[in-house]
Amino acid sequence: MTTMNKEQIRETVLRVLEDVVPNAANQALEPNISFHDQLELDSIDFLRLMMNLEKELNVTIFDFDYPKLSTLNGCENYLSERLTLAA
């Protein structure tokens, strides 16, 4: 597996997010404020985001870890850790 740097992870998260929540692209995301608070992601949106990220990055995100991925920075940190472990 090729390792991704944080920048690449961030780009992937934003791309997947934009697919689930297409109006997200118009907004400047604050990296430490939850997607829910900024984009009104509901539970189903969030689940689709998590499942699409798993597919896109070929990584397992445990359901009980979901809250760690509620912000852009949270996604970046968690996924980079998981990808490093998997590499």
Added chain:
Amino acid sequence: MDKTTINHSPSPGALASDPKVAEPVRTEFSWAAARAELDGLPGGGLNIAWEAVDRQVRAGRGEATALRWLGKTGERREFSYAELARLSDRFANGLERLGVGRGDRVCALIGRVPDLYITALGTLKAGAVFCPLFSAFGPEPVRVRLARSRARVLVTTTLLYERKVRAQRAGLPDLAHVLLADGEDGADVRAFQGLLDAEPDDRAPPRTTAEDWALLHFTSGTTGLPKGAIHVHDAVTAHRLTGRSILDLRPGDVFWCTADPGWVTGVSYGIIAPLTNGATLVVDEAEFDVRRWYAILERERVNVWYTAPTAIRLLMKAGPEPARGHDLSALRLAASVGEPLHAEGVLWGEEHLGQPFHDTWWQTETGAIMIANDPGHPVRPGSMGQPLPGIEAAIVRRRPEGGVEFLASDEEGELALRVGWPSMFRGYLDDEERYRACFADGWYLSGDLARRDADGYFWFVGRSDDVIKTAGHLIGPFEVESVLLEHPAVAEAGMIGKPDDYAGQIVKAFVALKPDYVASDALRKELIGFARTRLGPAVAPRELEFMTDLPKTRSGKILRRLLRARELGLPPGDLSTVEGEET
């Protein structure tokens, strides 16, 4: 009030003699007896909020905890029955000072925070009508509901007001007062807290009657704008009774209803049923989170839990690991509502929570649980359960010439309820025609298709119309399609419910473009984004597909039935009927 009394004497009547109508479970039941268990108002009359809080205070239970609020960031606040009584008195006094009273609509567009509960109870005490709006609605559903309810007061937060209401305020001439739970007095808004602070916390008992309007809940049909279902104070008779008989609520129980009060469950069972039964209501402000939910069940020693299939499916997806190690021994009863819960979900509860989920069935229009797997009988996994005492249910077919015919066991048909239970809706606001269309031969026709087995258990089959349930929320095609049609690229739009492993169904839109537009991924995203911005995440389509033409009747009505068949890869059915389908 006696006109709504149903006395199930065993004497032969039209119903008792018709073997196709489900027998009431307890023949000695009467709504009059259920009503007699309420206090009523000191001067006569009935009031939901009085039964919910003041009654408990008068019974010497004022210091018991009524509401235990768990904030998103770990904050925790408790309100005793006496405090809730005082705060709701203050809010009622405040409304009166604003000139808001009997029959006036007070809307709430706010998350699960204590002010919401104070608003609901205070509004009812003032004799006004409480109308909750789901905070995840976008500006358009909010505007439509504020306008249709002719709301005089809106209780909301600064953020929700700025995002969803402020720009449309000029088009809402009836909306005289906006109260911000977290804001200060401003040019066109007032601080909710400021209003409370200015008022004394005592108040004469309410002066409502059992048939005065109390609650307004918007729901959706296939056509037209959302319908405002009106409920009266007498509904509390059913709320209290079903809270006790179906949810087994006893004074001192800790009860957690996960439904948002933006929808009917969150009011009937998220506020009224537990308080009228003297329970402690747990309210969690946060969104679904597996670990958090197990922690709440354990730490708060939840005795009775009322949740929904979407949440149960998400718990199942997370697997047994997160549940392990949690002491859920306080849990005595688990129940589910919102859409049918499949048998696997029922049994999963038994295996991993120690309690099977008891599925319950009811609707916005019925106001309270009508059919359920009640705690007194073994759960029949996958079934809706049996009609409650006092509720007569039947499977019927509408006759083309009017009226209904009753179907036999195991035949599929429309689920109907004999008119006469106290929480039955009393009208759709300003829409007498659509209200009347819900009834035939003294039966309420639910629009849900079901069958009854030989043992008297009901099984959900589907809907007879084009509304869908997504994550337990009822969405009508009209709101979704009409917003898509506002986009310059869209010529035609049709919405269906696409099966989804977790949400039950998700909203999927089919769109035909105007001649100058070309289908592309960018345009697909633009349209979904356009719809989300206006409708909010709860209503907007999550998927969208382009078609050259949408299937239509000769008169131009979109045939969603064919869109559904296409989505599911099913044969389209008898196309010869297409041109004649005009209903």
